[in-house]
Every structure is written in structure tokens, then in C-alpha cells.
Amino acid sequence: VVHISLNPHPDDRLTDTDMENIAREYMEKIGFGGQPYMVYKHEDIDRHHMHIVTIRVKEDGKAISSSNNFYQSKKATRELEKKYNLHTAERGQAISEIPLRKVNASEGDVKKQIANTVKAVVRGYHYQTLGELRAVLSLYNIAVEETRGIARNREYHGLVYSATDDNGNKVGNPFKASKIGPSVGYEAVQKRFAWSKKQITEGGIAASLKEKILPILAASSNTEDFKSRLQAQGMDVVFRYTDTGRIYGATFIDHDSRSVLNGSRMCKELSANALEQHFNNPHDHGQTQQGQTTGGSAFSGADQWQSQSAPSQDYDHSYSDFYGFGLFTTDNPAVDPAEEEFRRRMQRKKKKRRGPKL
Template sequence: HISLNPHPDDRLTDTDMENIAREYMEKIGFGSQPYMVYKHEDIDRHHMHIVTIRVKENGKAISSSNNFYQSKRATRELEKKYNLHTAERGQAISEIPLRKVNASEGDVKKQIANTVKAVVRGYHYQTLGELRAVLSLYNIDVEETRGMARNREYHGLVYSATDDNGNRVGNPFKASKIGPSVGYEAVQKRFAWSKKHIAEGGLAASLKEKILPILAASSNTEDFKSRLQAQGMDVIFRYTDTGRIYGATFIDHDSRSVLNGSRMCKELSANALEQHFNNPHDHGQTQQGQTTGGSPFSGSDQWQSQYTPSPDYDHSHSDFDGFGLFTTDNPAVDPAEEEFRRRMQRKKKRRGPKL
């Protein structure tokens, strides 16, 4: 997925934008690949989203080791050719193309680092779960670690590669091995900044208005995902073992906003989505038990974790309890998600401690 974002003062015709998209893809080595271009006009600039694939007709993957430099060179050349505003302060007319991590290609740390740095500084998320949702699009997972080192409590983050099913592969990497810009303190600051940015910009209401008509026109989750992607959005569903939806996080790549459905409205909560797609005859029933409050590690932001901690840490305090860095006032906790969390906790207690 690539986003091309000319300056708001650049007046480009549809033909100009079509040519820019085609030439950009050729310059970064994707000119022969199938791709789709969508023009969007819903923010302060006309811009394009390009969706393509990295696998060639012969089954081999296109190397992405020089993505950053190819993209930078391509945008500079296109700015000159079309007399566009030159990017300032490191912002080009395009986003660095983000790609899924592929552990089989090697140098997993570099793959993770490139994507994590771009996502952490580029998207607006208020909890670890919302950050995790964006990263999951690129086969990356993130977890908080806490413990004791030299008689002092520490907090940290670790990033891991996953396969297309979300299963972790290989060893995790401490944030400190990638850089301070993706560490615990940096992400904490990003939470606070994002909360303010989303509130002041009315992004939750804006995103809700974009999603609800798409939901109404969608007959199943795959149709819903496809329609959202055509509008520059993604949704990450979370399911129970029995296949029931217990959470959904929406990602708008235009505004770079990441929001749990229950943050926006009850129609996008887990219960409502479950009824819409799996129990359509009950869709109009009133839902009981709505609650407010909570923390980002309870209710709508709770994710099932399969993380196996690194032996370098003392993980005696590594379970999420909802306190510390990732606390925020969540305006809506979905009752179905809350019940699922409680059920998982009860199962864990019944199993007893591991020796």
C-alpha cells in the first residue's frame, strides 16, 4: 500500500495524477505489477492510494531492500518534472511504501525496524492495542514487558515478526535494539499527542460517518473489508475461539487515525458488528449492559496474546493489568469484549499457576 500526497497548493488534473502514479510505480520497480489507484478528496489535499503486490508472475518476490532510497529518488524526480512543491522537513509527496515482514527473506530486524519507525511516528493511536492493529497489517506484533532489573522496575516494548495468520515467528526484538523513537517513552508520548489530535480534529466522528454507510452496504466481513480498503481504510477483527467477533479496530490511512469501533459509536462495537454479520435478524435488538470507563488493556483493547517472553527479562510482572504507561480514559468499553476478557481470566485461574 502506497499513498501519494501532493502539496495542497499543487493543482493537478486527473491525468497528471494518473501519470504520476504510473511513473512512480515504474521508478520504484513495480511498473510491471498489477496495481489499483484510488483518488481521494476527503482531506485538505487531493491524493492517491496505490495497492499492489510484491510477487511477480514467475512467483518470485520483488526485493524491497532499497525501498526508502528508491521512493525518495522517485519523488524528487517527479517533483521536478511536474513542478510540484518540494518536500520540506523530510516530507516527500509520497509515504515510504510499507510492506509486510517476510521472515524467509532474512534480516528480519531491519524489516521490522523500517516499518515500525514509520508507523509509530506516522499514525495516531491511543493504546497499545490500536498500535498493534496497524502493525498487524505488516506482519508485526508489539508487546509490553515489565519486570525487575538491578532492583529497579522497568517497562519496555518488544517487536516480533508474524506470519500471515498472526503467529509469531523467530525471536522478538527489544525496542532499544531498534531505536529510542519506537521505545516505551516515545510511544507513551505518542498516545497523549494522538488523543489530543484525534479529539481536536473530530476524527472519531469523521471516521464514523465514513464507515457506517459502508457497513450498511456490506453483507459479510470480507465484503466489508474490501469496501473499506477501496476507501483507504482497514479493519482488524478479533475473534473468540468459537468465531464470535469480540473486537474491531479501524484504520484510516488518509488521516492515519486508528480507533476501536466502540470508541466511535455503539453501531461499530463488537456486539453490533457480530449481530450485523452473523445474527442479522437480531440486529435491531437493544443491547444491554453498556459500560463506560476502563483501561486500554481491558474490554475493547484486549488482545489474545501468545507471546513467549525473552529469557533476558524478569517477567514476574509482565501480565497486563491496565495500569502504567498504557492507561487512558476509554469512552466506550464493549460489553461482549469485557465478558470475553473476564471469561479468559476465569479460565486462567482454574488452570492454576505454571511450575
């Protein structure tokens, strides 16, 4: 799945027809004209902007090449800025952002694929823990882990990035952050934690996202419905499950504000326990219309959208795989307190089942 954001300058006054035409022409210019796609107009920040969601796989099963994404997008936006008399990037506003996409190991040059996406995410999103960074990277089939050890009598810490398949399983060899660049290394990410905390706090982002997410949750009957409705509003959620299928963690990604937050950071209703109860003990939400969105309007393009392509992938590992990253902290715990308490309860249950040692 490919996510694209088109962001005209606040002073550019565009009608819905203008925005629909711009989206269609942009897709054609970057080589996606024959693909199914959906366009959502958002008005919840200081300018009207669009989110486009599409797929790279064509009807014949072949994937559209992404080797020239940057140059195709840049050329397309310049042409559209000129045609529609929009503010240009040279005057301080680019109309679009280079679309991020999932890593596909079968296409080769995995290091370059990982590097391009990791650099954009690490420098472009707000996250306060390694777990939150891991959640947004998982949308693009990338895993990140901390490494530590002793070398020449000195303790060292580092990060390694790996490609994954759509189920979160690692494929191929991992790459040290040092092989990608200092901007995605251990120290850079730690600094980003502190900077992100300040931006999220001062910007009131958590409260704003809560107000956007809670009505969507109330209208959602199951996790897939919830994810689809969030995606229609430019957001994603990554759930983490125990081996028995219980939700023990949920991280929300808002692509408008570029913010990543564990649900419990926003409110009790979005904590793992509350979401588990909501979806496993559903209330009668009444009948909802398919395709209805909150706070935005939708256009459809090309052929009919294939719904099976929309959901983003979840973490699907044992809960024990996601701990041991306590060094990645500022003033915040490296893991969600509610998740940590759940982990402790599970460990106590395991010890009881094992019984006393002989």
C-alpha cells in the first residue's frame, strides 16, 4: 500500500474539483494512473490537503517500479504548480511529500529501500520511545532493534534495521545504523525522543488526536473496521497481540501531524485493556454506512478500490519479543505502563504453571 500526501500552500484556494483533478493528474504523472486509488480531503490543519492511498501491484501481478519516486514526484509537482498557479517549493511550500512505501525484499537493493524510508521516518515523525518508532516503521516492513555490548573496555549502544515481510517476520540480513547514516543512529534517535516530547506537549497533539480517534472508535465494530476508518482520516493503528490473540498494546500514527503515540498516552479509553474490552465485548453501535468518514470528504479514482489492500499490517509476535529496550528513555518509560503491568501478570502466571523446581 502506498500513502501519498498532497499539501498545497495555505494561500492556495482550491475547489473540490481542483483537488480531484490535481490528484488524478499527479497519479498519472508518477506512473500510477491505471491503479485504483482513493483521495481524502482533510481540513483539520491550517490548510486543505489530500491523502491518497493506492497500491503498487498492477492487474498483471507486476509491481510498479519506485526507483525514480523522488524525481517523478518532483517533476509532477512542478508541472502541477505551474498549471494551477500554485505557490512553488522555491517560495517555501512544496505541494507534495515523497510517498513512503513498504520495503519489498524481492525487488533487491534492500539497504537502499530501508535507508530511504528510515531516514524519512526518523527525521520526520514525532515519537518518544523506541516502541513508538518501531510501530511506524512496521507500516513499511521495517524492524528496528537496540544492540549493546562492550568493546575495548567501553560500553556501546547501537541500532540495527531489518526488512520484514507483511507478517512482521525478518527477511535477509540486518543493517547497522552506522551503515545508513548518523541521522538514524542511537544518539540521533535519543535526541529525537526528547525533541518529540516537547513538540507533542507544547502542540497539544495528544488531546487533539484523542478527539479525532474516540468518535471513530465508537463507530467501529471490530479492529479491521477501526483501522480502515482511521486510514480514511490519515491515521494508522498498530496492535500488538499475545500468543492467545489478546490486545496488549496499541500505537496510533497520525500522518498529518507526523505523531506516533501509544494509546494510553492519550486517554484511558485508548489503552490496550480498554481496546481489548471494546472489541471483544462489542456494544451495539447501530448500523453504520460503509465508507462513511469523519471530518473529511472522499473521492474515488481509477477502478473500484480493492478493500483487501487497505489494512496495514499488525505486529504478530509474542509479547516477550518487545521488551528489553529500557535504555531508550527520556522522562518517559520506554514501554507503556499498562502493557508492562500486563507483561508482569503473564510472567507470574507462567511461573505458577511451571510449579516449584525440584
